[in-house]
Amino acid sequence: MAKLIDGVALAATVKQNVQCRVAELAAAGKKITLHAVLVGCTAAAEMYAQRQGESCRAVGIDYQLHTLPAEITQAQMADLLRGFNADKSVSGIMLNLPLPKHLDVTALQYLIDPRKDVEGVHPANIGYLVAGHTQIVPCTAIAAMELIESTGVELRGAEAVVVGASEIVGKPVSLLLSDRRATVTMCRSATKDLAMHCCRADILVAAVGKPGMIGPQHVKEGAVVIDVGINRITLPDGSKKTVGDVEFDAVREKAGYITPVPGGVGPMTVAMLLKNTLTCAELV
Amino acid sequence: MAKLIDGVALAATVKQNVQCRVAELAAAGKKITLHAVLVGCTAAAEMYAQRQGESCRAVGIDYQLHTLPAEITQAQMADLLRGFNADKSVSGIMLNLPLPKHLDVTALQYLIDPRKDVEGVHPANIGYLVAGHTQIVPCTAIAAMELIESTGVELRGAEAVVVGASEIVGKPVSLLLSDRRATVTMCRSATKDLAMHCCRADILVAAVGKPGMIGPQHVKEGAVVIDVGINRITLPDGSKKTVGDVEFDAVREKAGYITPVPGGVGPMTVAMLLKNTLTCAELV
Numbered sequence: 001m002a003k004l005i006d007g008v009a010l011a012a013t014v015k016q017n018v019q020c021r022v023a024e025l026a027a028a029g030k031k032i033t034l035h036a037v038l039v040g041c042t043a044a045a046e047m048y049a050q051r052q053g054e055s056c057r058a059v060g061i062d063y064q065l066h067t068l069p070a071e072i073t074q075a076q077m078a079d080l081l082r083g084f085n086a087d088k089s090v091s092g093i094m095l096n097l098p099l100p101k102h103l104d105v106t107a108l109q110y111l112i113d114p115r116k117d118v119e120g121v122h123p124a125n126i127g128y129l130v131a132g133h134t135q136i137v138p139c140t141a142i143a144a145m146e147l148i149e150s151t152g153v154e155l156r157g158a159e160a161v162v163v164g165a166s167e168i169v170g171k172p173v174s175l176l177l178s179d180r181r182a183t184v185t186m187c188r189s190a191t192k193d194l195a196m197h198c199c200r201a202d203i204l205v206a207a208v209g210k211p212g213m214i215g216p217q218h219v220k221e222g223a224v225v226i227d228v229g230i231n232r233i234t235l236p237d238g239s240k241k242t243v244g245d246v247e248f249d250a251v252r253e254k255a256g257y258i259t260p261v262p263g264g265v266g267p268m269t270v271a272m273l274l275k276n277t278l279t280c281a282e283l284v
Numbered sequence: 285m286a287k288l289i290d291g292v293a294l295a296a297t298v299k300q301n302v303q304c305r306v307a308e309l310a311a312a313g314k315k316i317t318l319h320a321v322l323v324g325c326t327a328a329a330e331m332y333a334q335r336q337g338e339s340c341r342a343v344g345i346d347y348q349l350h351t352l353p354a355e356i357t358q359a360q361m362a363d364l365l366r367g368f369n370a371d372k373s374v375s376g377i378m379l380n381l382p383l384p385k386h387l388d389v390t391a392l393q394y395l396i397d398p399r400k401d402v403e404g405v406h407p408a409n410i411g412y413l414v415a416g417h418t419q420i421v422p423c424t425a426i427a428a429m430e431l432i433e434s435t436g437v438e439l440r441g442a443e444a445v446v447v448g449a450s451e452i453v454g455k456p457v458s459l460l461l462s463d464r465r466a467t468v469t470m471c472r473s474a475t476k477d478l479a480m481h482c483c484r485a486d487i488l489v490a491a492v493g494k495p496g497m498i499g500p501q502h503v504k505e506g507a508v509v510i511d512v513g514i515n516r517i518t519l520p521d522g523s524k525k526t527v528g529d530v531e532f533d534a535v536r537e538k539a540g541y542i543t544p545v546p547g548g549v550g551p552m553t554v555a556m557l558l559k560n561t562l563t564c565a566e567l568v
Contacts, residue, residue, distance in 0.1 A: 106417065123411025130410045131451045133390065157474040165462050167415045174458075174470070178449050181474040183481065186458070190441040190465040197467065 002225070002255035005147050007264040011271035014146070018274045019059040025281065026060060032281040033062040034118060035084055036094040039077075039103070040070025049096060055270050061091075061277055070100045077108055085113040091281035092118035094273075115283045118276045121168065129175055135283065136276050141172035143268035144205055144226050148177075151224050151257045155180040159200050163187045163214065163245075164207035169228055173205055194218065206245040214246040222256035228265050286509070286539035289431050291548040295555035298430070299343050302558045306344040309565065316565040317346040318402060319368055320378040323361070323387070324354025333380060339554050345375075345561055354384045361392055369397040375565035376402035378557075399567040402560045405452065413459055419567065420560050425456035427552035428489055428510050432461075435508050435541045439464040443484050447471045447498065447529075448491035453512055457489055478502065490529035498530040506540035512549050 022032055034056055038049050049065050056063035066080070084090045093116045099105050109117075114124040120138040128135050137145075148155070160182040164170040170186065177184045185197050189208075198204055198218035206214045207228035219225060229245030244261030252258050259265055306316055318340055322333050333349050340347035350364070368374045377400045383389050393401075398408040404422040412419050421429075432439070444466040448454040454470065461468045469481050473492075482488055482502035490498045491512035503509060513529030528545030536542050543549055 106415070123415050123417070124408045125411065126414045127407025127409065127411030130414065130455050131390070131407050133407070157476045159476075171414050171459065171462070175455065178455070178470050178472065181472060183469065183471050183475040185467065185469040186462050187467050188462065188465060191467040192441045192443075 002252045002258040003151075005150060005224075005226075005257050005259045005264060007143075007147060007259060007266065007268045010146065010150055011267040014268070014271040014275055015055075015059050018061075018271075018278050021278055022060040030281065031062060031089075032060070032091045032277060033064060033089060034092045034094060034277045035064045035066065035090050036096060037066045037068065037077075037080065038096045039068045039072060040100050041067055045096060052094075052270075052273075055274060056277070059274050061274060072100075072103075074103055074107070077103060078111055081108060081111045085111075085116060088284075090116060091284075092116050092277040094118050095121075116280050118273060118280055120172075120276060126167070126172065129172055132179060136279060137176070137272075138168045138172050139269045139272040139276060140169045140207075140228060140265065141176065142276075143265050143272045144169070144173050144207075144228055145176050146272070147226055147259055147265065147268055148203055148205075148224055153203065153224050153257070155182045155203070158182045158202040160184045160203040160205070161187060161197050161201035162205045162207065163191075163194065163198065164205075164209070164228070166207065169207040170205075173207070177203070208245050210245055211243050212245075212247050214251065216247065216250045216254050219251050219254045221254055223254075225251055225255040225258045226265065227259050227261050230261060230266060286536045286542040287435075289434060289508075289510075289541050289543045289548060291427075291431060291543060291550065291552045294430065294434055295551040298552070298555040298559055299339075302345075302555070302562050303343040305562055310344060314565065315346060315373075316344070316375045316561060317348060317373060318376045318378060318561045319348045319350060319374050320380060321350045321352065321361075321364065322380045323352045323356060324384050325351055329380060336378075336554075336557075339558060340561070343558050345558060356387075358387055358391070361387060362395055365392060365395045369395075369400060372568075374400060375568075376400050376561040378402050379405075400564050402557060402564055404456075404560065410451070410456065413456055416463060420563060421460070421556075422452045422456050423553045423556040423560060424453045424491075424512060424549065425460065426560075427549050427556045428453070428457050428491075428512055429460050430556070431510055431543055431549065431552055432487055432489075432508055437487065437508050437541070439466045439487070442466045442486040444468045444487040444489070445471060445481050445485035446489045446491065447475075447478065447482065448489075448493075448512070450491065453491040454489075457491070461487070461489075492529050494529055495527050496529075496531050498535065500531065500534045500538045503535050503538045505538055507538075509535055509539040509542045510549065511543050511545050514545060514550060 053063040109121045114122045120136040125136045160177045165188040203224045205226045211231040227244035227246040337347040393405045398406045404420040409420045444461045446458045449472040487508045489510045495515045511528035511530040
């Protein structure tokens, strides 16, 4: 029976450390402010932003939400971001997704000063990671790494398999694992024999967004299983439930360590956003 | 018996295409100039730079070599590079390595405007690659990809194994192969069972810098083998020879396609430098 990797408890420790450092900086006269942008808000997005704000304030980071009309133009968005870049009182910038379809998300993300890019989405930050001069890593990727490292499992020479090759999770996690001297296999939807690869894995990271995609037949006895998926499914009785990419109950019997969903990567990702905001504030 | 992948012939085709486009741009009044920097020159480095110049001129690219004394300071080097960044007549910048030990190579590489970074060493260029918005890819990595693609082998769903995880070859080649929908395993010196991984590979890229590191026991029947290694060895009779990381004669009997050393990745890398210089000129 796998040990649970408690994302909530680990996140609490990270937040506590961030809070201490934020207090130290505040005592030295340095205030940290995260500016978040929300375009064309829905109830769900507003609730999410509200939670962001609460998480920030809980550790002493000032949170400023900019709610903008859905009709805002690319040029207006660009001006807003350039203004944040130039403003010394802005420690970090966060662009909440999704954006309305007429806006070019990538172009806007690339405009954010890499030193204020709390989400680690600017190419320079991804590039620093490849080059081994990491500044800011995408929150979810670094959250997955922290959870893996919390198990104390040896990474050097370990077989790691990452399922899903997104820019924001799969690729950066793969690069980080390789930097820790693991042998890393990057699987994706085109992979022909997924189970063969997964079964070799001492460390298995599932980051696809498909419920039940990883079953016990994909898992080596004793492996560390990190479930990055967050999927809302409808149960037979019509109620809704949040599940990951892993068949939790069945895999738990086989794995050595496993992250639950919810309560695994999710809370750690929020903690990493706060940690990244602190790092940004210390970079400039 | 493997088919030889003829890097010299493929490079000639690339150079011809570059030459045509350079001539078109010249006719439209746009001149392309590569500025190369050589610090504290040795005979070998000078000869290398001279060859660079010949390759450039052969396709109509103007080549300006800046030979600087070994005592130059970091600040002077930084000023020089900033000057190139600001100078519209400079299409591309190349910093020849190695530099004297008192200079911080990485800091200098990071100073180069990503749009003039013909070697693809700036983190932003590596980051664009991860994000799938490739501008400039490190020459050796893109050379390896071009050689793989020249075989016509299907990359989607193929098993690719990359041995060596350098920032300049192993990691970018892995990312490029993943973007082409291959399943990619990144091996490194800590990898426990290298032969097991290599034997699965439809595409095997050796980029370590150890002569004879890949033997027939590492190669699947019919695989595409790309040898990125360039090693100078001394033969029993005292003469010198350039070899790759692959035991060429033995592996050739088993592989489907193989690059020779010399005459494989090397000439293609030079061609890619010219192609990158053209790309840089068209970016600004």
